[in-house]
Amino acid sequence: MIQARLKLNYSGFALDVDLQLPGRGVTALFGHSGSGKTTCLRCIAGLERADRGFIQVNDEVWQDSERQIFVAPHKRALGYVFQEASLFSHLSVQANLEFGLKRIPKPQRRVDMAHATALLGIGHLLDRHPQHLSGGERQRVGIARALLTSPKLLLMDEPLAALDSQRKNEILPYLQRLHDELDIPVLYVSHSQDEVARLADHIVLLSQGTALASGPVGQTLARLDLPLALGDDAGVVIEGKVSDYDTHYQLLTLQLPETHLHIRVAHTPLEPGQALRCKVQARDVSLSLHNVEHSSILNRLPVTVISEMSADNAAHVLVRLDAAGTALLARITRYSRDQLQVHPGQQLWAQIKAVAVLA
Numbered sequence: 001m002i003q004a005r006l007k008l009n010y011s012g013f014a015l016d017v018d019l020q021l022p023g024r025g026v027t028a029l030f031g032h033s034g035s036g037k038t039t040c041l042r043c044i045a046g047l048e049r050a051d052r053g054f055i056q057v058n059d060e061v062w063q064d065s066e067r068q069i070f071v072a073p074h075k076r077a078l079g080y081v082f083q084e085a086s087l088f089s090h091l092s093v094q095a096n097l098e099f100g101l102k103r104i105p106k107p108q109r110r111v112d113m114a115h116a117t118a119l120l121g122i123g124h125l126l127d128r129h130p131q132h133l134s135g136g137e138r139q140r141v142g143i144a145r146a147l148l149t150s151p152k153l154l155l156m157d158e159p160l161a162a163l164d165s166q167r168k169n170e171i172l173p174y175l176q177r178l179h180d181e182l183d184i185p186v187l188y189v190s191h192s193q194d195e196v197a198r199l200a201d202h203i204v205l206l207s208q209g210t211a212l213a214s215g216p217v218g219q220t221l222a223r224l225d226l227p228l229a230l231g232d233d234a235g236v237v238i239e240g241k242v243s244d245y246d247t248h249y250q251l252l253t254l255q256l257p258e259t260h261l262h263i264r265v266a267h268t269p270l271e272p273g274q275a276l277r278c279k280v281q282a283r284d285v286s287l288s289l290h291n292v293e294h295s296s297i298l299n300r301l302p303v304t305v306i307s308e309m310s311a312d313n314a315a316h317v318l319v320r321l322d323a324a325g326t327a328l329l330a331r332i333t334r335y336s337r338d339q340l341q342v343h344p345g346q347q348l349w350a351q352i353k354a355v356a357v358l359a
Contacts, residue, residue, distance in 0.1 A: 002027075002153070002185065006043050007052040015039050015050070015209040023058055025201035026179050026186040028217070030193070030228075035206040037189040041155050044187065045080055046073035057153050057185075079146030081156045085138040087130040093141050094126040100148035110150040111182075119181060120144045120174050136167035140174055147182075154178075154186045160195065175199055193233045194358065197221065197279040222327035224320050229329060230312040235281040236327050238263070242274045251298075251354060254278065259324035263299045265357045276359055282318060282329035284356035287340060288349045299352040303328060305344050308337070317342075321350055 002021040008014070015036045021027045029037040042048040044055055046062065049070060055063040057078075062071045079100075087096050101113060117123045120140040130138055139159055146154060159175075160168045172195075178186070179199060190196055196203055196217065203220050205213045205228060213226055218237045221228055228234060243262060244253040252267040254276055265278060291300055303321040311318050317337050321328040328350055332342075340348070 001056075001058065002187075003054065003056045004040070004044055005052075005054040006040060006050040008039065008043060008048065008050045013039075013209060015043070017204075017206070017209075017211045019204060019211060019214060021187075021204070021214070022185065022202050024183060024185050026188050026199050027202040027204065028196040028200035029187060029189045029204050029206060030191065030196050031206035032191060034208075036209040037191075037206055038157055039209075040206070041157055041187060041189055044153075045078060045155055046071060046076055060152070077150075077152040079149050079151035079154045081139075081143050081146050081154070081159050083158050083161045085130070085142030087138060087141060087145075089130050091129070092126065093122065093128055093130070093133070096130070096141060097126075097145050097148055100145040104148075104150050108150060110184075111147045113148065116144040116147045119147070119177055134167065135163050136170040139163065139167075139171055143174070143178070147178075147184075151184060154184050156186060156188045158189050158191070160190075160192070172198060193221070193228065193231065193235070194279065197235065197237045197358070198277065218327065222320060222329060224307055224309045224318055224329075229282070229309070229318055232283065233281065234318070234329060234331070235279050235284075236329055238278045238280060238326055240276060240278070242270045242272050242276055244272065245269050252276070252359075254359075256324065256326050259326070261301055261324050261326070263301070263352065263357065264354045265359050266355050267359050279358040280328060280352055281356065281358070282331040284352060285321075285328055285330035286351045287319070287330055287332060287336070287342070288351060289340060291349050292351070295351070296353075297351045298354040299350075299357075301328075301350045301352070303348055303350045305342055305346040305348060307344060308342060321348070323350065 001023045004019045007016050031037055043050045052065050053063045062076050122140050200217045203217045204211055222236045240254040240256050243255040252265045253262050255262050301323045303323045306320040306322050308319050316331055317334055319330045
């Protein structure tokens with residue numbers, strides 16, 4: 001368990017949060033620029049000192065202003081990954097990694113060189129210097145260096161923000177491997193909902209220095225009472241298990257949790273039983289009164305209307321749906337809403353293109 005009660009005042013900005021976060025997995029601090037994400041992270045790292053604060057990571061107290069406890073940043077068992085990797089340009093990749101490793105006495109090392117280089121796929125880069133690496137490669141080396149400090153908490157401050165889309169897509173699978181293979185809790189700052197949907201288990205939505213919501217990513221992204229639902233990239237996270245793969249059409253069948261329902265996804269081969277997380281954008285969900293069988297849209301799910309709200313576009317509405325326990329959002333026009341006479345409790349069919357599911 002990670003506890004962070006922080007009050008900090010700047011000219012024109014105040015941070016006031018009281019967070020209880022899971023002690024494992026990835027927690028995303030999400031919000032627009034100026035919402036307090038990085039300030040919160042820097043307070044947890046000890047790089048900023050909250051005027052009034054209490055920070056505890058599992059059984060270690062890093063700050064307690066009432067008892068005048070403040071552990072210096074270099075004595076906190078954490079790794080910090082910034083937007084820029086900030087590698088030592090005069091050192092090789094291996095020497096950069098060894099700089100992180102040497103900070104930790106051998107008996108306390110939880111991650112070794114071989115494990116870190118394998119996780120980040122950088123074994124072939126060890127003899128190179130940072131100026132001969134791509135942006136994505138530099139960031140992977142920076143993450144490996146942070147891991148080699150054997151942290152009890154890994155802080156990542158928009159690690160993909162400085163990368164173009166190609167480099168982001170290059171590094172995201174490695175971040176997923178960290179999530180799947182390491183038992184180190186991660187606090188991940190981002191303003192990209194797609195990154196959060198792909199990586200996070202838990203999300204904290206920050207706005208103007210306060211936490212509007214904190215909870216499991218699947219439930220929180222589906223809430224219509226939060227600004228998350230209003231953006232063009234609004235959607236939900238679905239986690240299921242692979243039940244089949246069609247090699248001819250390269251379509252994967254994903255069984256939804258605790259139901260017989262499934263969706264088909266254009267994807268590379270995966271073994272049956274393997275877990276997979278998908279994001280379904282609200283704008284990619286259409287609604288119908290009937291199950292239209294002869295259609296290019298492969299995914300048709302029976303759903304119940306839960307609620308509705310106005311969208312950020314006056315011509316649109318957002319509809320929250322339930323598909324046998326799995327939440328969905330649909331962004332449709334007000335015209336379509338009226339034509340279908342959409343109302344809570346109504347039984348409809350949700351239609352999702354297989355090529356639109358982000359997995």
